[in-house]
Amino acid sequence: MVMDSADKAIVNRLQQGFPICDSPFRRVAEELGLTESDLLARVQAMLDEGVLSRFGPMYHAEQMGGALTLAALKVPEPRFDEVAEIVNAFPEVAHNYARNHSLNMWFVLATENPEQISAVIGQIEAATGLTVYNMPKISEYYVGLQLEA
Amino acid sequence: MIEAVDQHLISAVQAGLPIAARPYAVIGERLGLSEQEVIERLARLRAQGLIKRWGVVVKHRQLGYRANAMIVMDVPDDRVGDVGALLSQQACVNLCYQRPRQGEVWPYNLYCMIHGKSREVVLEQWAELRHACALTAYGYEVLFSRRCFKQRGALYSLRAESSKSAQSVTGQAQPGQAVFEMHSG
Numbered sequence: 001m002v003m004d005s006a007d008k009a010i011v012n013r014l015q016q017g018f019p020i021c022d023s024p025f026r027r028v029a030e031e032l033g034l035t036e037s038d039l040l041a042r043v044q045a046m047l048d049e050g051v052l053s054r055f056g057p058m059y060h061a062e063q064m065g066g067a068l069t070l071a072a073l074k075v076p077e078p079r080f081d082e083v084a085e086i087v088n089a090f091p092e093v094a095h096n097y098a099r100n101h102s103l104n105m106w107f108v109l110a111t112e113n114p115e116q117i118s119a120v121i122g123q124i125e126a127a128t129g130l131t132v133y134n135m136p137k138i139s140e141y142y143v144g145l146q147l148e149a
Numbered sequence: 150m151i152e153a154v155d156q157h158l159i160s161a162v163q164a165g166l167p168i169a170a171r172p173y174a175v176i177g178e179r180l181g182l183s184e185q186e187v188i189e190r191l192a193r194l195r196a197q198g199l200i201k202r203w204g205v206v207v208k209h210r211q212l213g214y215r216a217n218a219m220i221v222m223d224v225p226d227d228r229v230g231d232v233g234a235l236l237s238q239q240a241c242v243n244l245c246y247q248r249p250r251q252g253e254v255w256p257y258n259l260y261c262m263i264h265g266k267s268r269e270v271v272l273e274q275w276a277e278l279r280h281a282c283a284l285t286a287y288g289y290e291v292l293f294s295r296r297c298f299k300q301r302g303a304l305y306s307l308r309a310e311s312s313k314s315a316q317s318v319t320g321q322a323q324p325g326q327a328v329f330e331m332h333s334g
Binding site for chain 1: 168170173174191197200201202205217242296297
């Protein structure tokens with residue numbers, strides 16, 4: 001889909017939050033100089049077209065009782081696809097990226113509780129024979145707008 | 150411990166907010182709550198920090214962001230908070246975290262993500278950022294993603310009356326969806 005300037009303004013505005021009030025779309029539409037019905041139609045179209053994959057709250061994993069971490073592996077290149085398959089088979093692995101470094105596989109683990117992080121890391125080490133480098137966040141610095149459309 | 154009503158509310162908006170003029174009234178109808186009660190409860194969850202952010206999940210590739218760099222820096226521990234705070238305010242920085250070093254293997258303690266339209270653009274942005282934020286004294290590496298093998302959000306469904314407050318349900322999210330902010334890319 002071709003996004004026009006109004007669509008881009010909507011994406012940029014919505015990344016900065018959404019009002020919790022009785023007519024939230026009307027309030028955002030007024031800020032952007034659109035009508036409420038135009039805004040609703042455009043948001044729906046961007047969801048239908050896949051520009052936006054979701055519109056709703058992001059929960060705080062740790063405050064919900066869950067745990068997250070970023071972890072990395074040094075995978076010998078000939079074993080890369082085999083190890084990727086093993087790692088991706090773990091349901092706790094949320095994202096997995098190949099990156100250009102000797103630490104060449106980077107994945108995010110999401111578990112029900114903090115204790116399970118070390119358990120899953122142990123299982124991945126046993127299944128791959130490789131050391132998992134665990135890099136849980138110490139601090140997060142808040143970023144407002146994530147991606148400018 | 151999250152109240153049972155709030156747990157139902159969190160589950161009800163898990164998949165996303167209804168695209169309707171009165172979205173909180175729609176949710177309330179599903180749960181047998183008034184629109185006002187939904188608004189008050191969601192506002193409280195946000196104030197408490199359980200809802201971290203209320204917004205959209207953008208598929209960055211759909212917006213033309215094809216290069217994804219994880220930039221890692223070795224910043225003295227007594228400076229890392231200031232540098233992280235400064236970097237997170239820069240327009241091109243998408244995420245910024247402090248993480249532990251791993252001895253000799255990995256001396257880096259500050260991470261930021263830059264999504265750009267191309268690798269060249271990202272490297273230019275990073276070069277400008279290093280000078281603008283006075284980072285030139287610090288060691289760094291730029292790790293571009295070569296492949297994304299798996300990208301889904303962790304969806305959490307909540308069990309009422311349980312000692313554990315959250316239970317992960319896996320494999321239900323669409324590619325590119327992230328219910329929690331936990332991007333590695």
